[in-house]
Each structure stands twice: as structure tokens, then as C-alpha cells.
Amino acid sequence: MAIAGGGVVLYAFYEYGKGLPEHTDLKDYDPPTVTRVHAGDGRLMEEYAKEKRIYVPITAIPTRVKDAFLSAEDKDFYTHGGLNYLSLARAMMTNIKNIGSGKRLIGASTITQQVAKNFLLTNEVSYERKIKEAILTFRIENAFEKERILDLYLNEIFLGYRSYGVAAASLNYFNKSLDELTIAEAAYLAALPKAPSNYHPVRRHDAALARRNWVIGRMLENGKITKDEAETAWQSPLEIIKRDRTEVVDAPYFSEEVRRELIDLYGEEGLYEGGLSVRTTLQPRLQKIAQKSLRDGLIEYDRRHGWRGPVATYDPESPDGWKIQLEAIPTPKGADPWKLAAVLEVGKKSVAIGLVDGTRGTIPMSELKWARKWLKNQRYGGVPSTPGHVLSLGDVVLVEPVTKTPKGNDYPENTFALRQIPDVNGGLIAIDPHTGRILAMSGGFSFDRSSFNRATQAIRQPGSAIKPFIYLSGLDNGYTPATLIQDAPFALDQGAGLGKWKPGNYTKKFYGPTRMRVGLEKSRNLMTVRLAQNVGMDKIVEYVRRFGIENNMKPVLSMSLGAGETSLLQMTTAYAMLVNGGKRIEPTLVDRIQDRRGKTVFRHDSRNCLPCVSDGEWKNQPVPTLPDTREQIVDPASAYQVVSMLEGVVQRGTGRRIKSIGKPLAGKTGTTNKSFDAWFLGFSPDLAVGAYVGFDTPKTLGAREQGASAAAPIFKSFMEEALKDAPATPFRVPAGIRLVRINAETGRLAGVNDSNVIVEAFKPENVPSPNFSGDGEENDNPLLSVTDGLTTEGLY
Numbered sequence: 001m002a003i004a005g006g007g008v009v010l011y012a013f014y015e016y017g018k019g020l021p022e023h024t025d026l027k028d029y030d031p032p033t034v035t036r037v038h039a040g041d042g043r044l045m046e047e048y049a050k051e052k053r054i055y056v057p058i059t060a061i062p063t064r065v066k067d068a069f070l071s072a073e074d075k076d077f078y079t080h081g082g083l084n085y086l087s088l089a090r091a092m093m094t095n096i097k098n099i100g101s102g103k104r105l106i107g108a109s110t111i112t113q114q115v116a117k118n119f120l121l122t123n124e125v126s127y128e129r130k131i132k133e134a135i136l137t138f139r140i141e142n143a144f145e146k147e148r149i150l151d152l153y154l155n156e157i158f159l160g161y162r163s164y165g166v167a168a169a170s171l172n173y174f175n176k177s178l179d180e181l182t183i184a185e186a187a188y189l190a191a192l193p194k195a196p197s198n199y200h201p202v203r204r205h206d207a208a209l210a211r212r213n214w215v216i217g218r219m220l221e222n223g224k225i226t227k228d229e230a231e232t233a234w235q236s237p238l239e240i241i242k243r244d245r246t247e248v249v250d251a252p253y254f255s256e257e258v259r260r261e262l263i264d265l266y267g268e269e270g271l272y273e274g275g276l277s278v279r280t281t282l283q284p285r286l287q288k289i290a291q292k293s294l295r296d297g298l299i300e301y302d303r304r305h306g307w308r309g310p311v312a313t314y315d316p317e318s319p320d321g322w323k324i325q326l327e328a329i330p331t332p333k334g335a336d337p338w339k340l341a342a343v344l345e346v347g348k349k350s351v352a353i354g355l356v357d358g359t360r361g362t363i364p365m366s367e368l369k370w371a372r373k374w375l376k377n378q379r380y381g382g383v384p385s386t387p388g389h390v391l392s393l394g395d396v397v398l399v400e401p402v403t404k405t406p407k408g409n410d411y412p413e414n415t416f417a418l419r420q421i422p423d424v425n426g427g428l429i430a431i432d433p434h435t436g437r438i439l440a441m442s443g444g445f446s447f448d449r450s451s452f453n454r455a456t457q458a459i460r461q462p463g464s465a466i467k468p469f470i471y472l473s474g475l476d477n478g479y480t481p482a483t484l485i486q487d488a489p490f491a492l493d494q495g496a497g498l499g500k501w502k503p504g505n506y507t508k509k510f511y512g513p514t515r516m517r518v519g520l521e522k523s524r525n526l527m528t529v530r531l532a533q534n535v536g537m538d539k540i541v542e543y544v545r546r547f548g549i550e551n552n553m554k555p556v557l558s559m560s561l562g563a564g565e566t567s568l569l570q571m572t573t574a575y576a577m578l579v580n581g582g583k584r585i586e587p588t589l590v591d592r593i594q595d596r597r598g599k600t601v602f603r604h605d606s607r608n609c610l611p612c613v614s615d616g617e618w619k620n621q622p623v624p625t626l627p628d629t630r631e632q633i634v635d636p637a638s639a640y641q642v643v644s645m646l647e648g649v650v651q652r653g654t655g656r657r658i659k660s661i662g663k664p665l666a667g668k669t670g671t672t673n674k675s676f677d678a679w680f681l682g683f684s685p686d687l688a689v690g691a692y693v694g695f696d697t698p699k700t701l702g703a704r705e706q707g708a709s710a711a712a713p714i715f716k717s718f719m720e721e722a723l724k725d726a727p728a729t730p731f732r733v734p735a736g737i738r739l740v741r742i743n744a745e746t747g748r749l750a751g752v753n754d755s756n757v758i759v760e761a762f763k764p765e766n767v768p769s770p771n772f773s774g775d776g777e778e779n780d781n782p783l784l785s786v787t788d789g790l791t792t793e794g795l796y
Contacts, residue, residue: 029119031055031155031165033275033596037258039249039282040439040591046248046255048262050272053164054171055596058151062179065166067225068190069154071218074111077150081141083110083134111153113137114193118156159189160196173201175241183229184236187215201240209238249284250291253443253453258589265593265602275596280589281437281604286430289721290440294428294691297714298445301693302422305702306374306381310395314342326356326396334446335398338419343395351387353399353416361414363387366405368418378702390418421445424701426693427455427568428714430722433576433688435605436585438569452696455568460694462571463562463707464523464654465670465679466549468578468642470560471520471528473535473543475638480766481645482747485519485527487511492557503529503561506671506706515747517760520645521653523669525561532560546633547574562670571681572690578646579666579683581734582639583630636734637763643731644761646682654708655680658716663728665719669707674700678710685729687722691715738762 034049058066070077109117116136140149155165163169166189170178174185181189191199191211199208213234220230258280262271270276311332314325322342331340344360345352351363371390373381384390391397399416422445430440443453452458475481488510491500503525505511510526519527532540537555544553549571550564573587586604593602607626646666649655654669667682677694678701691714693701701710733739741750742760749768750757762768 029152030275030596031152032273033165035262035271035274035276035278037255037262037278037280039251039280039284039287040437041284042279043249043284044246045251045280045282046259048259048271051164052162052168053155054167055155055165055275056167056178057597058147058154060178061154061166062181062186064183065178065181065186065189066150066154067219067222068183068186068215069166069193070111071222071224072187072190072215073114073193075218075222077111078146080110081138083113083137110137112140112149115149115152115156116140119152157193158196159192160200171243173240175243182233182236183216183219183225184212184233184238187219187233188212188238191215201238205238212238249282249287251282251284251287251441252447252451253455254280254282254287254438254441254589256447256451257441257453257456261589262593276601277594277596277598278590279592279594281432281439281591282441282589283439286440286722287442289718290428290430290442293714293717293721294426294442295445296717297691297710298422298424298426298693299419300713301424301701301705301710302420303370304380305378307371307390307418307420308374308423310343310391310397311340312396313394314396316394322354323356323358326354329396332398332421332449334421334449335419336448338398338400341397341399341416343391343393343397346388346391346393348386351391353397355399359414361399361401361416362412363391363399363416363418364411367402367416371418371420377700378705421449423695424693425450425454425696426691426711426714427453427458428691428718429455429568429572429689430718431572431576431587431688433580433585433683433686436573436576436587437591437604438587438589439687441589450696454692454694454696455690457567458692458694458696459565459567460677460692460698461562461564461672462549462566462679463670463672463677464525465571465668465681465707466544466560466562466564467520467523467528468646468668469543469547469549469574470532470535470540471516471645472578472634472638472642473540474516474531475641476543476635477535477539479516479531480762481515481517481641481760482742482762482768483516484513484747485516485530487514487519487524487527490526490529501558503558517645517648520642520668521648523649523654528560529557532557543634547577549574562672568679568690568692571679572688575667575681575683575690576688577633578639578642579685579688579731580630581636581732582632582634583628584633585630637736637761640731640734640737641761641763647731648758650682655682655712657708657712658682658719661716661720661723663719663723663726664730666731667712667715669712671706671708675702675705676700678705678707680707680711680715682715682719684719684723684726685731687719689715689718689722691718733761736763738764738767740767742768 031053032049032051033053033055034047036044037046039045158164159169161169161172163172167178169189170176170181173189174181188208191208198204199211201208216230216233219225220227258278259271262278266274312329314322316322318325322344326340326342329340339355341353341355343351344354349365352360353363354360365387368387368390369383372383375381398419400419402415402417403411405411425444427444428442429438431438441455443455444450491502494501505525506523511524514524514527537557537559540560541553541555544550550566553559553564569587573585577583577585588604590602591604592600595601607629609624609626643666646668647664649668650658650665655667658665658667663684665682665684667680670679670681676698677692679692681690683689691711693710739759740762741757742748743750743754744756744758749770
């Protein structure tokens, strides 16, 4: 009988062992865990996971937690070979006794058996599955150390409350890390594997408490805790501590860009199961400022162009009443924090409204004056004189509570302002110009309304924002900021049947010979085209490519006025490379990525700091100097000359409204034909910022709208707040620059009695001599001649 029984067992092992899953796959198995994305200050931004599991290596799991699970599930885990034969025999006798009773089969699973079942088999209840489980158990025991098996078990097991693994359960049940758990709390977690729903701490509190106390008893019986510790644990109440609400940084457009980048690097599986820890470049303070500045700027533009009408209407005569009808109307996406309101009465000086919660209020005429009727092509009607010119009984509109009048006086309680979701959109990016780290990004008015990122995905014409790079090419080819360029009519034959191309200035005027600086400050198109013609479009295309603005620019003159296409991210990065002295940077969203075990698998800053590699002890040694490996893409002196000229844009040119911030700032407006797109790109010495405004389906912003009116206010709002507590750091002057006082009108060296004086940046070989007149006479420096760099070809 023994031989026959042994033969049956061997046959069963042979028969059922065929085709089983490969247990050796567990050697490299890592349970799916949460990928966390953090802001630059460590605060959480996003979590990506299929199962909310936190992986903790077995070496980091406290002994108390391991003792609790082993006492509850498998006290002989370290001594048996995979099966507990005594428990198995007891379970078999019970199952035989229950044959025909309809009762569920019971098991006597060891932890190794549970690993075999959870990882390699199904939950089917049958003798066949138990045989396969036993076979796999023996194989696992022979292939792996006990610690590896326990590691798999404690990180894989489902413990209810959306918790996979003991670390997640510890947080979800008790708001604690594993090393903070008490004996009673560890015992409760160990009570759950059998059936989490049967021991729910609230719905089945008594059963849960009894099971927890049983585990505590097993721990005492196994010598894992003392009698006093057990008594204290038994007396402890079973209370669930709600998990602290994690402070999450709100940056949806930035987070989505990071998500796409992680998928490109590691795929869907790597993102949602890889347990990555991602430290991004985002600065939450700047991000909050960016989102508010863009939102406010878009609202302000939208209000300038009129009222497009109510969100919806309701029937004032309906027996349902206004409140029930209002409840049935969905709030438009992107409206938060505004609320829907029903217009209940239109008076001579105000409008009575009702909100979903039953609150009533009024909209005074002072909050309706902006709502001129919207007309085609962003035109608008006259200022309304009565509330009835704006709203009607039955309208459903968006409102926001207000406390102050436009003049700063107090409004009565329950006063509201009329609001409207902008039809226009835009983007804003802030970059560290020295590293390329993206510090803030807002890609639109509302991510809920549209996930399309205007900061990275919108490809639009930059208009005049391209001009600094045209002027830079000239400065690198012999020109100076004081070189005179003819501002006069220009025409170019475009070929048979195409007519002549006749660019003009925004003002429709001509100004004659004008210094290059003024040409950039005032954004003179005709001067830019002549400069581009003389330098050569092939060279300019190379400069544009070098700065990463556009890779496929055609070498035609219209491109010098921004007729190509690029993105806000590319333009802001290019401006950042101007202020950093002409050194190449790569924009990045991510500083560092670590895998689940803390190993760094990606780092944006690839420099090696050899002096930093030490025993880690501070001994008052000098701070190590990191090598600067950035490629120098243009002459730093030329780059500074452009920076100085762009500073003049803010002081005297198209960006004058930025001047009131009172800090050293430089920048350039950009407006495309028919005002389809509006830009402002600029920087302080240590912060580069770009703002863009335009419609998603390109159309005019309005006849009078331009970069200075639509985009510059957004830039200004951001910089005012971002630099509020920062010192007024001047722009850094590189070696090889001579700062010379000249007359701002004539371009001559400044005299003693001159009042309109500016400091101009020259390279040593181009410093004007004392006899320079500004008109080409008595000038020993031909680089400053009126006719230098000009041709008669193309003059109209």
C-alpha cells in the first residue's frame, strides 16, 4: 500500500506538474507599484498606478510586522519545506467529514502556498488546484530563500481598503508608516489576509476585533511579545485613522507633459507598474503665479471684446420653478470657482439672481458695464447703460461673489459680478535660463475644458518676437547697436504673377536712417528686412536653427518678420539662451528619476562632480566647482548686446508697460499679420518667461490687439509677483564689452550738456571715436556709417 500510495503521488506530481507556470519568473518579479511624480520642493503632483501598492523591501519591513503575519498565517514558515503536513492532515479530515454538506473546502495554506496561488494560479477551489499549488510550492521553496518568499507575500497580498501590500495598508488603515505601527495595529493587518471584507473595521467591527485579538494571542504564544505587551494590545481600541489628505500641487498641463515623457522613456507598463519616483523641475510658488497670471490675462482680454450671451436659459413660467431648472443645467467645464445663477428680475440699476443652493443676490450695474455686445472679428458694441441691455429674465449666467466696487468701496452682502469663460486661450512658461529647468507651465485657461497644451503643442507664427535673433546675426557680422539702417519703403519682386512683397511698419510710417537699437526697441519691420537682406537669410536660418526655434525655416526674407512657425517652449528657451550668454540649454521637466529601490536611472544634469565624491563629511572644505559643459553657440558679447537692446524695449519701446515693475527686465513683443497671435518673451537675469495669446482655431484677436496689449500684461503680472521679494539684480556684462555713454537721439558720444543719454554696449573694436558724428561724416569707423550694410537693391 505504501509503494502504491507513493506511486500515486509520483504520478500525480508528474501529471499535474506538466504545463504549470514557470516559477523561476518570480526571481525577477517586482510587484506593480505606484509611480509618484513630485514637484521640485518634494510635494506630490501625481500618482500613476493600476494597483495602489507601495513596495517595501523585506529588509525594511519591521520585525513586529513580520512576526504578526507569521503568527497569524504560518508560524513554522522558517522550518517547513513549503507544506505544513500536520495542518494539511487536519484540513483533509475536516473536508472529508464535510463531504455532502455543501460546505466550502478549507485549506491549510502556508505562506509559500499563498505565494504560489496568488502569483501563478487562480482562486479556483478544487483538489486539482491544490495539487498544482503543492507542486509549485515545492519548486518555489527549492528555488528561493525564505526572505524572498516573504518579500513577495507581504508586498503582493491584498488587505482591503484598496490596499495592496502591508505598506499601503498601514497608511490606509492607520495613517502610519510601517515602523510606526503598534502591536495591536500590526496584529489587525495580519488578521486581514484570510478575508478582508469579513473583518472590516467599521461594518464588522466585533469580528475584526476578535480576529485581531486572536492574532495577538498567537504572537504571545509564539514568544514574539511579552504578556504585558499582549495585555496592552488587547486593551487597545480598534480605531481607523483617516489618512491625511496629501497636499497635491495643482499643475495639470505640466503633469501631463511629464506623463507623456515617462511613457516615451519607460512605456505604459513602466509608468503604471514601475514604482518610479520622479522629481520634476516645477516650483509650486511660480506655478501658482503662472496659472493665475494667464487666467487673469485671458479674462481681461475677453472682457475687452464683449459679452457673448448667457450659458443657458430657463423657463420663468415653468411650474418646476427656477431652482429645479437651474439644478438640471450642468456647470460648464473650466468655470470653477464661478457659479451658475438664474436671472430672476432685471431692474433699472441691478439684476436679481438665484443660485443652486437657494441663495439670492444681485449684480449691480457697475459689474455689467464691461459686457458690451460682442461683434464679429472681436469687435464690440457700445457700453450698456442699463442691466436690460445685457441680461434678460430667464438667462442662466456665471457669477462670482465680490466685496469691493471698482473704486474700492464696499459692496452690500450677496453682491455678485457677471463672468464669462474666455473664448481665447494661451500659454505661459517660466524657465531657468542657466539650466533649462522648466519652473512653471500653464498651457491654457482650463485643463478640464481642454487638455491641449498651448505652451508646447501650439505651433504658431512668432511675428516680431523673432527679431532679436535677426539682430544678433547682424551683431555677429560687424554691426553694432548704433549702426544706422535705412527705415524706408521696401519692395521685392516675388516672381512671375506673384506681384511685389511690400512689408511695412506697424505705424505705417517711415523714419529714415535709424540706429539698430531703436529698430529693435520700436520693432521696425523695414529695418529688420534690410538687415536680414544684407546679412543673408542663409546665415539667419542657421542662427534660428542654432537656437532651436525652427528647424525647417526657408531662407526667404518674410521669415525675418516671423512668418515661420514655432512653439512657446521653443521661443522661451531661445530667449533664455540670450540672457545666459549664448550657451545651449535643453528645456527639461524632470530633474531625476529613481526606480523602486532608489537607484537613479535618469538625471538631467549629467555633469560629474568629482570633488563631491568623498566620505560625505563636512570639513570646511571649499565648495566644489562644477564644470560648465554647455556649448557656446554665439559670441557672449553679441548676446549681451541683444540683451541690452531688449532692455531698451522695456525702457523705451513696445514693452514699456513692463517698466513699472522696477526690476532689470528685458523682452520683446510679437504680433502676427491681422493680429492672429500675440507674444511677449522676456527675462530677468535669472528667469526667462514667455507668454502667448491666440485662438485655438486661428482668427484675429481684434484690430487693435497686439503683443503689447494681449500678452505683455500676462508677462507683467507674472514677473511682478515672481520677483516681488527678489533683489534688483542687473544683467551680467561679459568680458569684451565696453559700455559707452552716447546721445540717444544722434548716436554720437554724449557731450557734457546732453540730457538724453543712454549707455550703449560696444565690442572693443567697434567703440566710436570722439569725432563720430552719427551721419557718416568725419567718421573713422565705417561700421557706423549710414550706408554700411545697406544696398540700393530692393528700395521701393
